[in-house]
Amino acid sequence: MRFAYYPGCSLHSTAVEFDISTRAVAPLLGIELVEIPNWVCCGASPTHQRDSILSYALAVANFNKAELVNEQIGVQCASCYNNLRRALFELHHSDEIKKKVEKVAGLDFGNNVQVFHLLDVFRNQIGLEAIKEKVTHPLKGLNVAAYYGCLLTRPPEAVAFDDPEWPTSMDDILQTCGATMVDWPYKTECCGASLALSRTDVVQKLSHDILKMAKTHGADCIAVACPLCHSNLDLRQKSIEKKFAENLELPIFYYTQLMGLAFGLSGKELGLDKLIVNPWKLLEEKGIGSKKS
Amino acid sequence: MARIGVFVCHCGENIASVVDCERVAKISASLPGVTYATDYKYMCSDPGQDLIKSAIAEHNLNGVVVAACSPHMHETTFRKAAQQAGLNPYLCEMANIREHCSWVHDDHEKATQKAIDLVRIMVEKVRRNHPLEPVRVSVTKRALVIGGGIAGIQAALDMANGGIEVVLVEKEPSIGGHMAQLSETFPTLDCSQCILTPKMVEVAQHPNIKLYTYSEVENVSGFVGNFKVTVRKKARSVNMELCNGCGLCTQKCPSRKIPNEFDRGLSNRSAIYIPFPQAIPNKPVIDRDHCIHFKTGKCGVCEKVCGTKAIDFDQQDELVNEEVGAIVVATGYDLYNISMDQPNDKLEGYGEYGYGKYPDVIDGLQFERLLSATGPTGGKILRPSDGKEPKNVVFISCVGSRHNAKGITYCSKICCTYIAKHGMLYKHKVPDGNAYVFYMDVRTSGKRFDEFWRRAVEEDGLVYLRGRVSKIYEQDGHLIVKGADTLSGVAVEVEADLVVLATAIVPQPNIEKLFQNLGISYDEYNFVTEAHPKLRPVESSTAGIFLAGACHSPKDIPESVAQASAAASKALILLSKPELEREPLVAKVNEATCIGCFYCLRACPAKAITEKEIKNRAGEVLRKVSEVNPSVCTGCGTCVSVCFSNSIDLEGFTDEQIYAEINSVIERMSVIQQ
């Protein structure tokens, strides 16, 4: 199975461990990821706030580049995924928008590209059976809260591959990898997203609530599929602990890192050293991996 | 020689604002076979019909084309008018220049051209029409009612009181339907049982009603006036003649931990059980899936304690045949399944509400059982998890309904009113409690319903919050209900002790199988479709089959009863006739060319085709051909299209007519191209 891989800006910078672990895990499941040459911004945050047509035009630019590699595009960043899928949706549903966008981009929109989140690919195309076959080091005793955030499944008509309010695909995959999935209510709550820059206090409160909820439901760690969620929960965890005078100590993994551990990959191969909240104490305690190996 | 009259209707503005009717008439007059053509503002009005009648007489017309609305609307009207003028009604046809033309086009020139073409087509058809006589069939003066909820009960009683013998089939062990589960009913708050049970008793005692409970309709064949029905009487394992309903068996049965369906799982029942105290018939049934005797061959306690020897473990399902002239479908509703497992993949569940995970998240009918004096708590409001009295109760409307993302777009209509009722009754029983309602809009339409919900707010102090609930979860022994109050624009969280979900009203599961068996149409949600949304609301798409109650759409009791009485009177009208006339537009076999492959016999959905033997004078069978029973044939034309030897034609729609219709436009087009 071959995908035109669209990493997006985060996976080349703040979320490089998401990129590393994705590239490590995908081939084991028979997925070939070919990075789209010279991809450009997906049209997220500043652009789509400002002008949706410009945002879709950037998407079309990416689609054109992708087509040179493959018509199926695989994405990991929830925000890129959301933007590219929304653009596709609008282009398919409105000729007027399509015309405008093609004019702005100076490019034609060929109707053939498809955009998939790799979580969808793993869950629904590769399937749990095939994932199970690859598990050599089950994540035994690890209590994981799967956190999907807001962008992965909503708005449902444009992006959903799972139940928009009660998604389960990440739970299914990690359970197959041997983890104990925590039944908790905040799977799709908002982490505060990019308010991190303008209203840090809001993000601290929202992210705190998520961390706290996971903890009180017995989670040892959280799995995510979005770089922004990750940075709010991981990078800001220390300041949140300080602000709320609480000890949370919840490692925040990309779901591909946990898959990789179950497939027997080393911490290095999965970029575990990039995480801010140190995961090793937990992993060693559960006998899942050690920093030295 | 054809002498056809063409009558072009303006339909007020409906046609004339787009189509140049005068021109259509003028050009029609020059078509081959047309003797006379004119236009008029309302052809269906009295003067319009007179115009047709006098033209028939004056010009000695032998065919009529009315260019107007859909034949669904006025074919009967114009055929009657033609008949009154002495013409065979089947020589009158309609060209639909409204729905098929003026309503869907706005280019006046092109629409006018199209209207002329539509007339041209019909003229070619009428040139080849010949007089037909209606098919006459006898009527069986009995009726079948399927479903013994309040709608079915009402329809059965009305027809029985009208002197017709009624067969009432109910799939559960007792009649009563959902109304039997309700506590008190809006808007008057009278006790549901008190107004329902007398009617149930009347059904049981009525000399004209034959009641089959714990039974299902297995097969239906035949047609209006003459249906043949097979009913499966499921084995009850109790001999109804011998049983005196003392109930000792139900008390002694050792298998007692079975979720009680009537209390919607809020209490348990035994394996041999009477569904509820006022059940009709008030005799028990053995639930074989849970009975120890049926599972292990042991036990048999009920058999031992029964003084009348009524327990019959060997009883078998029984098939009985009934003949009826009319059928009323009253199979009612079910509640939308809130869990993630949905009966069809168009629907999504509400995993985020934790129904089934948290015992104190319940649905509306479960709350009815908590309110009911005969319910599991004897009418006290005690929550399922720990039996404590809840002090904060949240009611959520539109769970499933009006929610595109979850797969149901329609409004369930009755919930807004029953939520107001629930909150009100709760406050009457727990005066120091708080009742919150999350709503989208309050839609309490119905006589005195709006006053009713205002009373809930103004007198009983229900707190209404306008917004949806995003999730429900448990924290420190409370249910946290997270939602939005869109009027004040804030996110709200309510700490609740009990949450009641007003889940969407949906049809009975798998009910489409019955509807297919009956040959009636239903919509994408499996609600039965009425023959006309305004003018024929209680008739199904199939003649002789009527509908009543919530199987048609979400309905409250007053509406269900009104519809049931309407369906009953429609059925009575039908059955009051000595014989019925059917459209003669049926298939006809040319025996000379039929090769007897009987492909048509297999294709016929109405089962109207049989094999006929052609014999010589000596009585020897020479060959077999197909024969159509005109009183069963529905005129669908399937047989015509599958006939290899081109030996079947449909009266009124012969191949000759259809090819002539097509050719008339092709010829005109080739003229344009040249």
Ligand SMILES: Cc1cc2nc3c(=O)[nH]c(=O)nc-3n(C[C@H](O)[C@H](O)[C@H](O)COP(=O)(O)OP(=O)(O)OC[C@H]3O[C@@H](n4cnc5c(N)ncnc54)[C@H](O)[C@@H]3O)c2cc1C
């Ligand atoms: C929580 C709640 C509260 C309500 N409160 C009120 C109120 O206060 N006032 C009010 O006016 N209305 C109220 N209603 C609405 C009321 O329940 C309905 O209007 C009424 O029950 C509809 O009657 P019905 O006969 O059409 O359907 P049902 O009551 O559903 O009866 C249908 C019957 O058909 C049977 N059946 C189904 N399929 C078959 C089959 N294939 N063969 C044979 N039998 C079959 C069923 O077993 C059932 O007995 C409430 C509804 C709910 C959910």
